[in-house]
Amino acid sequence: MDSILRAAGMYVALMLLFRVAGRRSLADLTTFDFVLLLIIGEATQQALLGDDFSFINAMLVIATLIVLDVGLSLAKLNSKPLARLLDGHATLVVEQGRFLHQRMRRARLTEDDILESARDSQGIEHVEQIKFAIVERNGKISVIPKE
Amino acid sequence: MNEDELLSRHEPVEEDIRMQERVWRFERVGWYVLVVIILLALAGAFGNGPLSDAQVTSTDGRIQVEYQRLSRSGTTDDLRITVHGIAGKPVKVMLGGSLLREASIETMQPEPxxxxxxxxxxxxxLGTSRDGIATLYLTLRSESVGTLEGIVRTSPTSAVSFSTFLYP
Structure with missing residues (x-):
């Protein structure tokens, strides 16, 4: 029983922590982010399994996590407000070649971050060439160039 | 935020900037909450720190117990019991309470x-040293959650009780 409670507790706790970390935090996985992610996984694993290394326990933990995750996505399908609450919105950060600085500051984005995405995805050199840059719900920056 | 940036855009994506503001505020407040949690943990609010280390002495001063006020389920904790007896003569100590019942004693030094x-x-x-003091070092591990109480007694008149709270 406690392995299921543990898995459920961990699911909720991690969801809250990653919400606090913001969607940008682990969006563009640098080498360091990757190592950080591994360490987080390592720290989680102990608390999830306890000292029960049985096959059944591992299956119960995995099943609980999948049930919660699928359940949540089903709930999101049925309730738009819930989906908005959990996933957030896409947010504009560049509009018609103009940075929206206050929004960028709150989203912890610098001009360089946006220009980097623009170069990477669209081969854009200057902000004037960007029609829209949008922080997507998963933290990636989409860039739409001017025609 | 200046007025223009506060407005929700509808092209190319449907925005709800008020909601987004709340999300940003949540991130900011959440960050401070995490900082506070880390500072509390450093101070020992979750065990092993100044807030958690505790010591209790019986009213007649014969028994002294050093224990952890706060701890976590599944971790090992040190417990040190010092008993003043008569030099050269063995001293009898009774360990009781839910802590010593629920927790498993991992090590006990010296061997009674x-x-x-x-x-x-x-x-x-326990055997006493030349100055009549017997010290017992215990490591305890408990899987339970909640408050556990320990009682150490040498005679009906000298006893100490202490309690440990175990986080999940």
């Missing part, structure tokens, strides 16, 4: 001369 059960408690006979 004898160890027998006494109801739900454990009756130990």
């Amino acid at each position: 001369q004898s160890s027998i059960s006494h109801g739900e408690a454990l009756l130990l006979q």
Whole structure:
């Protein structure tokens, strides 16, 4: 029983922590982010399994996590407000070649971050060439160039 | 935020900037909350720190117990029991309470001369040093959650009780 409670507790706790970390935090996985992610996984694993290394326990933990995750996505399908609450919105950060600085500051984005995405995805050199840059719900920056 | 940036855009994506503001505020407040949690943890609010280290002495001063006020389920904790007896003569110590019942004793140093059960408690006979002091070092591990109480007694008049709260 406690392995299921543990898995459920961990699911909720991690969801809250990653919400606090913001969607940008682990969006563009640098080498360091990757190592950080591994360490987080390592720290989680102990608390999830306890000292029960049985096959059944591992299956119960995995099943609980999948049930919660699928359940949540089903709930999101049925309730738009819930989906908005959990996933957030896409947010504009560049509009018609103009940075929206206050929004960028709150989203912890610098001009360089946006220009980097623009170069990477669209081969854009200057902000004037960007029609829209949008922080997507998963933290990636989409860039739409001017025609 | 200046007025223009506060407005929700509808092209190319549908925005709800008020909601987004709340999300940003949540991130900011959440960050401070995490900082506070880390500072509390450093201070020992979750065990092993100044807030958690505790010491209790019996009213007649014969027993002294050093224990952790706060701890976590599944971790090992040190417990040090010092008993003042008569020099050269062994001293009898009774360990009881839910802590010593629920937790498993991982190590016990030094080995007591004898160890027998006494109801739900454990009756130990310890050798004393030349100045009449016997010290017992215990490591305990408990899987339970909540408040556990420990009682150490040498005679009906000298006893100490202490409690440990175990986080999940």
